[in-house]
Amino acid sequence: MTLSLEWTNEQEEMEIGESLIGMLEKLLNLAAKAEGIEDGEVALSFVTDEAIQTLNREYRNIDKATDVLSFSMLESVEGEPEIRYEDEDEYESDNGSEEEGAPFAEPLGDIVISVRRAMEQANEYGHSLEREIGFLFVHGFLHLIGYDHENEEAERLMFGKQEAVLLEAGLTR
Structure with missing residues (x-):
């Protein structure tokens, strides 16, 4: 299973430490396993209220800060060309031989969290x-x-999945 979490910190209200990132990597793996996802990359940004408000205004036409935004790379538009990486078909392994396969995890998307x-x-x-x-x-x-x-049914399903992952990770209320 090749899942990766890439992150950036664009705020100064809270220090982002290895412990927090380790916990988020654990959550990513638990949630992905529960959904049968074995590969992918998630980009996470910790931002200010002002930054998330700008994104919310630009992409959702809602001019206020929110807690989290997600931008999926799995959604596609009809007729949109497939993204191919330059060296996707062959790459050099650690021992110097060329191997078939993609060295890059497919991007699942971006998550933006307002720390404040x-x-x-x-x-x-x-x-x-x-x-x-x-x-x-x-x-x-x-x-x-x-x-x-x-709707209520979709919310019950989604929130149930969230709570199951958090409970498995030991993050209770």
């Missing part, structure tokens, strides 16, 4: 910041792979 919003919600809900960021990350991941909460 996560801090406020952790306080409001009375649980740890680690748990709130974990919740937002799993929520964002499920959006990347096609889940939504447009």
Whole structure:
């Protein structure tokens, strides 16, 4: 199973440490396993309220900050060309021989988390910041792979999946 988490920190309210990233990698693997996903890359950005508000305005026409946004790379538009990486068919392995296959994990998409919003919600809900960021990350991941909460049934399904992953990781309220 080749899943990877690439992340950036574009805010200064909270230090992003190895412990948090390790927990998010664990959540990624648990959520992906539960959904039968074996390969892929998720890009995660920790941002300010202002940055997430700008994205929310540009992509959703909602001019306010939110806690998490997801931008799936799995969604495609009819007639859209397939993305192919330059060296996708052959690459040189560690021992110098050429091998068949793609050295790159397919991008699943981007998750953007407002750290300030996560801090406020952790306080409001009375649980740890680690748990709130974990919740937002799993929520964002499920959006990347096609889940939504447009109606009660879809919300029950999605939130049930989130809670199962968080419980398995030991991140309870």
